Amino acid sequence: MTSRFSVVKVGPPIEVFAVNKAYLDDTSDLKVNLSVGAYRTDEGKPWVLPVVRKTEKQLADDETLNHEYLPVLGLDACSSAATKMLLGADSSAFAQGRAFGVQTLSGTGALRVGAEFLLRQLKYTTFYYSSPTWGNYIAEQNLEPEGELELFQQNHHLLFTNAGFTEPRQYRYWNAETRSLDLDGFLEDLRAAPKDSVIILHACAHNPTGCDPTHEQWTQIADVIEERQLFPFFDSAYQGFASGDLEKDAWAVRYFADRGFELLCAQSFAKNFGLYNERVGNLTMVVKDVGDLLAVKSQLTLIVRGMYSNPPNHGGRIVATVLNNPQLLEEWKECVRTMANRVLDMRRGLKERLERLGTPGTWDHIVTQIGMFSYTGLSPRQVEHLTQKYHIYLLKSGRINMCGLTTKNIDYVAKAIHETVVEISENTINKL
Known part of the structure; x- marks a missing residue:
């Protein structure tokens, strides 16, 4: 008897989880994960808020x-x-x-x-x-x-x-x-x-x-x-x-x-x-x-x-x-400020490094944008190059999670973006 479920077709994967799996499977010591939308500490670790x-x-x-x-x-x-x-x-x-x-x-x-x-x-x-x-x-x-x-x-x-x-x-x-x-x-x-x-x-x-x-x-x-x-x-x-x-x-x-x-x-x-x-x-x-x-x-x-x-x-x-609870509420607000300020620091740091390297394009949007994500303007070809050559994982749209940047990897990421933009020059650089 034919299986009733033989008509089911394989659906496309969910990108962010597929990219995260690829990152986890990568054995390189250089790998950086800028894909998953979750907060990370400067050590690249998940953070349970102390008040939680x-x-x-x-x-x-x-x-x-x-x-x-x-x-x-x-x-x-x-x-x-x-x-x-x-x-x-x-x-x-x-x-x-x-x-x-x-x-x-x-x-x-x-x-x-x-x-x-x-x-x-x-x-x-x-x-x-x-x-x-x-x-x-x-x-x-x-x-x-x-x-x-x-x-x-x-x-x-x-x-x-x-x-x-x-x-x-x-x-x-x-x-x-x-x-x-x-x-x-x-x-x-x-x-x-x-x-x-x-x-x-x-x-x-x-x-x-x-x-x-x-x-x-x-x-x-x-x-x-x-x-x-x-x-x-x-x-x-x-x-x-x-x-x-x-x-x-x-x-x-x-x-x-x-x-x-x-x-x-x-x-x-x-x-x-x-x-x-x-x-x-x-x-x-x-x-x-x-x-x-x-x-x-x-x-x-x-x-x-x-x-x-x-x-x-x-x-x-x-x-x-x-x-x-008023006391716990104030403790939580301080945790929220801690997370927001780390993201702002990484935004400023990435922009400063890209400009110091003379990376083609305008990078003001890195700091004018707000929140966890930045729409970098990197093209799908540049994203692929970053992943294949530098083991840096991000979404095809060029979106990165700023929390994936740390004081330990931000120089590496900035240099990789600079070299990628120089090597793969797109007419649509900083466009999507």
Whole structure:
């Protein structure tokens, strides 16, 4: 009897994990990993935040805690604190009870739950995501031309189409010529969007470009979204981690909420708490009418119940404990500043070294970008050369994780980039 599963085709690998595996398999002493989006210390090691370790010990010693199921919408102490952290203590939406949170399986889970809610309850079918946005798959060699490759690289595309959205579209975001935000293209695409389109916006530290709108530009973006009656859905994975300042990194979301928008925001605590494998997230929802909350929460409950039933406790309990304890909160803020400052140091160091070497091209974007990632402008051919000759691993787009740089390898990486750019001169240098 023929196997029922013989019709299943091998899917393309997830790029970041494929690149990481290649790095792990490399036996060279020179190898450098700039691919995986996770914080690393100057020794190149994962870091358990001291406040997280301290909190875990406290929780382990608390014999009143158990492993019973959480409510379907999660631990209220976690989601409420996360929502307040996002919107601010003086948020009118929070104070009036028009904002609430749902504990989810990190930011990815929040995006998926939110997408399913918007599709099922509001019947929205069109969504826009930035070009580029954070990646997912690399295409196999037979998936050319590049347009097909693009389709497999966008995780927002995958999340929303899997949730049932039928009209995926992109808005222009990155200007390769200026290595900055393509505001004109962005606004033009928003103006052409049909009413009730969901617009996915990166709250801060845009992944992968590290290029964020200014406050003035956010105001223009909000104007068009309001004018065209579009729906904003923020993706906030780096609050605090981007600049070291929780308030600064939440500015865009708070501006939209204070302006009166109804919105969703997916929050992740993977990066800023270092809780990558605990999958701690929150879906914040802001509505205009408190009277809508009962029905909204009931429908979110049904979505979560049919998807993963309820979220895990451990990570959520850590976040709740820290955010609701003034002393632990200050300790956490100091940890966040430590991570953000190390990234800023590596940005300055790489730019200075490239300029000192006389590397062709302009490298100001290394320091004007923000957050964990830098869109270097290196071409796929240059990326391949860096990997094959210098054992430096990064994504084909040229995106690097600045946390992969250390005081011990930054000179080697800068020299390798310099020699690669000189040897493989592209007309599109610093473009993508």
